[in-house]
Amino acid sequence: LEPLDIGAIREEFPILEREFDGQQVVYLDNAATTQTPDPVVDAMSDYYRRYNSNVHRGIHHLSQEASIAYEEAHDRVAEFIGAEGREEVIFTKNTTEAENLVAYSWGLAELEPGDRVVLTEMEHHASLVTWQQIAHQTGADVEYIRVDERGRLDMDHARELIDDDAAVVSAVHVSNTLGTVNPVAELTALADEHDALSVIDGAQAVPNRPVDVGEIDADFYAFSGHKMAGPTGIGVLYGKQELLEEMDPYLYGGGMIRKVTFDDSTWGELPWKFEPGTPPIAEAVGLAAAVDWLEEIGMERIQAHEEELARYAYEQLDAEGDVEIYGPEPGPDRGGLVSFNVEGVHAHDLASIMNDHTVAVRAGDHCTQPLHDKLGVPASTRASFYVYNTREEIDKLVAALDDARQLFA
Numbered sequence: 001l002e003p004l005d006i007g008a009i010r011e012e013f014p015i016l017e018r019e020f021d022g023q024q025v026v027y028l029d030n031a032a033t034t035q036t037p038d039p040v041v042d043a044m045s046d047y048y049r050r051y052n053s054n055v056h057r058g059i060h061h062l063s064q065e066a067s068i069a070y071e072e073a074h075d076r077v078a079e080f081i082g083a084e085g086r087e088e089v090i091f092t093k094n095t096t097e098a099e100n101l102v103a104y105s106w107g108l109a110e111l112e113p114g115d116r117v118v119l120t121e122m123e124h125h126a127s128l129v130t131w132q133q134i135a136h137q138t139g140a141d142v143e144y145i146r147v148d149e150r151g152r153l154d155m156d157h158a159r160e161l162i163d164d165d166a167a168v169v170s171a172v173h174v175s176n177t178l179g180t181v182n183p184v185a186e187l188t189a190l191a192d193e194h195d196a197l198s199v200i201d202g203a204q205a206v207p208n209r210p211v212d213v214g215e216i217d218a219d220f221y222a223f224s225g226h227k228m229a230g231p232t233g234i235g236v237l238y239g240k241q242e243l244l245e246e247m248d249p250y251l252y253g254g255g256m257i258r259k260v261t262f263d264d265s266t267w268g269e270l271p272w273k274f275e276p277g278t279p280p281i282a283e284a285v286g287l288a289a290a291v292d293w294l295e296e297i298g299m300e301r302i303q304a305h306e307e308e309l310a311r312y313a314y315e316q317l318d319a320e321g322d323v324e325i326y327g328p329e330p331g332p333d334r335g336g337l338v339s340f341n342v343e344g345v346h347a348h349d350l351a352s353i354m355n356d357h358t359v360a361v362r363a364g365d366h367c368t369q370p371l372h373d374k375l376g377v378p379a380s381t382r383a384s385f386y387v388y389n390t391r392e393e394i395d396k397l398v399a400a401l402d403d404a405r406q407l408f409a
């Protein structure tokens with residue numbers, strides 16, 4: 001693989017030039033949100049300047065242009081993830097809403113007392129809380145596939161839990177806390193064997209590695225635009241067409257109907273049936289531009305770059321001696337992020353010292369509270385990398401550890 005021209009890439013992100021107290025920002029909070037390159041901002045700006053209008057195929061020119069751009073954004077995303085067509089790509093607000101769509105539309109209708117919802121101990125709250133609450137409402141039971149001491153799923157436990165009582169298997173593709181890349185194709189195959197629905201949270205996968213939903217063969221697959229160089233306010237739910245055809249929507253309103261009378265309504269075509277009201281039009285245009293931008297660089301190269309940075313960060317932090325790193329050793333089954341704690345220093349204090357050095361990292365439970373309970377810590381500090389990050393930036397992160405020790409340890 002040809003190495004990335006990081007200098008040229010960084011030029012498309014003016015935000016990375018920003019300084020605070022005379023120090024250039026080191027942005028290592030990409031698992032929360034990635035930065036947005038100029039071509040994506042330009043595409044959205046062009047939309048607002050030239051063809052801003054509501055969609056749903058209005059009669060006038062502007063609405064027609066906006067409708068075409070909005071519809072084609074679905075095609076672009078479908079192509080990017082290997083879906084069969086726009087019918088399988090529903091735009092939501094984010095990954096969280098995509099998870100809720102499946103849980104409300106499918107879960108509320110299909111789950112019964114005694115059914116088992118199988119999650120993993122490393123689920124993000126987006127799927128954990130959602131399925132937990134839908135299980136409470138339907139009388140289903142929730143069980144969690146164990147995470148072992150190396151931060152990997154215990155697949156023997158997975159095979160125990162995914163039996164004929166399993167109705168849903170919902171798993172995170174890449175953990176936003178441990179960095180673990182889970183064997184999602186194996187999980188969806190197990191679910192399929194036992195007629196359970198499979199749902200994969202791809203929020204930390206689609207931005208960082210090639211993802212083909214056909215290969216993974218999940219029934220549903222969710223991700224967010226703002227973590228893949230795209231805008232906030234848009235996420236994607238991929239779903240198999242035959243399942244989406246059978247499901248009823250859980251949000252109702254305009255733009256999603258076929259026929260409405262005072263007594264009843266019928267639903268429109270996919271994917272519009274699940275996209276009521278005025279959708280995120282500018283954001284869809286921006287997401288399509290982000291997909292173009294990512295593909296031009298190449299997802300394999302992005303993955304290789306992040307893997308290299310994660311290995312470097314892991315090794316540098318590990319060499320410090322007083323840093324506990326969570327999740328698997330560096331390698332192909334670790335994504336581009338490292339969560340850790342420094343002995344004697346609270347994660348929030350550490351992040352605040354990092355901020356004094358204008359190093360942006362995240363501290364907290366990263367929306368995986370039960371996993372942190374299991375790790376026996378209330379919080380961790382997370383450095384997460386993207387295509388524009390460099391080794392020098394990781395050196396700044398490591399250098400800042402000394403200050404934290406002096407002040408707190």
Ligand code: PMP
Nearest residue numbers: 094095096124126176201203224
């Ligand atoms: N799942 C994972 C694995 C995530 O990392 C995140 C974002 N932290 C989410 C779900 C939720 O994404 P959003 O906030 O865009 O809905």
